[in-house]
Amino acid sequence: GENVEQHPSTLSVQEGDSAVIKCTYSDSASNYFPWYKQELGKRPQLIIDIRSNVGEKKDQRIAVTLNKTAKHFSLHITETQPEDSAVYFCAVNDYKLSFGAGTTVTVRA
Amino acid sequence: NAGVTQTPKFQVLKTGQSMTLQCAQDMNHNSMYWYRQDPGMGLRLIYYSASEGTTDKGEVPNGYNVSRLNKREFSLRLESAAPSQTSVYFCASSRDREGYTFGSGTRLTVV
Numbered sequence: 001g002e003n004v005e006q007h008p009s010t011l012s013v014q015e016g017d018s019a020v021i022k023c024t025y026s027d028s029a030s031n032y033f034p035w036y037k038q039e040l041g042k043r044p045q046l047i048i049d050i051r052s053n054v055g056e057k058k059d060q061r062i063a064v065t066l067n068k069t070a071k072h073f074s075l076h077i078t079e080t081q082p083e084d085s086a087v088y089f090c091a092v093n094d095y096k097l098s099f100g101a102g103t104t105v106t107v108r109a
Numbered sequence: 110n111a112g113v114t115q116t117p118k119f120q121v122l123k124t125g126q127s128m129t130l131q132c133a134q135d136m137n138h139n140s141m142y143w144y145r146q147d148p149g150m151g152l153r154l155i156y157y158s159a160s161e162g163t164t165d166k167g168e169v170p171n172g173y174n175v176s177r178l179n180k181r182e183f184s185l186r187l188e189s190a191a192p193s194q195t196s197v198y199f200c201a202s203s204r205d206r207e208g209y210t211f212g213s214g215t216r217l218t219v220v
Contacts, residue, residue, distance in 0.1 A: 009149070032207050043199065043211040044152070089151060093206050095159075096142060096167070101151040 002027050002092050006100025014108050019077040021103045023090035026071065032093040033066060033073045038102075039086045047088075048075070080107045111135055115200050115212035122190040122219045130185040130215050132200030138210075140203045141183035142167075143175060145196040146214075152199065158183055190219045 003026040013019050023033075034049035050057045050064045050073065057064050061080075066073040077084055085107045090100040113134045122128055134141065139160050144152040154167030158177040172194060174186045183202075187194060200212040 006151075034207070034209075043213050045211070046208065049207070096140075096154060096157050096206060097209060098154070099144075099152040101149060 002030060002094045002098035004090060004092050004098050004100045006090050006103060008103060009101065010104045010106075012106045012108060013080050015080060015082060017080055019075075019080055019084070019105055019107075021075045021088055021090070021105075022072060023074070023092075023100050024070075024072040025092045025098075027092070027094055028068075028071060030092045030094060033064070034091050034097070035062075035064060035075050036089045036091065036099075037086045038089065044089060077105075080105075082107050082109055113200055113202055113210050113212035115198075115215055117215060118213065119216050120218070122187075122217065124191060124219060126190050127186070127188050128190065129187075130198055130200070130217075131182070132184065132212060133182045134202040134210070135181065136202060136204070136210065137180070138202035138204050139180070140206065141177065142201045142203075142209070143173075143183070143185045144199045144201065145169065146199060147196050155185065155198075190217075192219045195219045 006023045031052035036044040037047045038044040061078045063076045087102045087104050089102050091097040116131045142157040143155040153169050156175040158164045161180045176184045198215045201209045203209045
C-alpha cells in the first residue's frame with residue numbers, strides 16, 4: 001500500500017504567521033491528494049484537495065502545492081487564526097485513501 | 110440529509126466481549142470504509158467496501174469482521190474484544206475514491 005510521511009508532527013505558530021505542513025508519498029501512480037482538518041473530539045473534514053494535473057490550488061487562506069516529480073505536496077495556511085488550531089492530515093489515494101500520521105497545529109494568540 | 114451516521118458514540122467493553130459498530134450513509138455513495146484512529150498514528154484502514162456486495166481487508170484487519178448489509182449500511186464487528194482495540198473508530202463513505210465523508214466516530218474502550 002501507499003506510504004505517506006507527514007512532517008512536522010507538531011507545529012506552534014504565532015497568530016498571523018504562516019504554517020506549512022509537508023507530506024511525501026511513494027506511489028507515483030497516485031493522483032488525488034486531499035487535506036483534512038480534525039478539531040478536538042470531532043470528525044476529520046476535508047478542507048482542500050488537489051489532483052495530479054494541477055501544481056497549486058488556493059482557497060482563501062489555505063493553499064496546497066504538489067510536486068509529482070519529487071512525490072511531495074504541502075499545505076500552506078497564511079495569516080493563521082486561533083480557529084486554525086487542530087490536527088491536519090494529508091492523504092493520498094491508491095485504491096483507497098492512505099493518511100499521514102497528522103500534524104498538531106497550535107496558533108498562539 | 111444526515112451524511113454518515115455511526116452508532117454508538119461511546120462504548121466500554123470487557124475483554125472477550127463482542128459488539129457491532131453500525132454505520133449508515135444517505136448520500137448514495139458506492140464505497141464505505143472503517144478506520145481506527147490512535148494517538149500519533151493517523152487513520153488506519155481496517156476494512157473497506159468498494160461497492161455493495163464486496164468487502165476487502167485494509168491495513169489492520171486482524172480481530173475485526175465487516176458486513177456490507179446494503180448500499181447504505183456497513184457494520185464492523187469485534188468478535189472477542191482486546192485492550193489493543195481501544196481506539197476511536199470512524200466510518201467513511203465516498204462516491205468514488207475521492208471526497209470522503211466521515212461519521213462522528215465511536216470511542217471504544219476495552220478493559
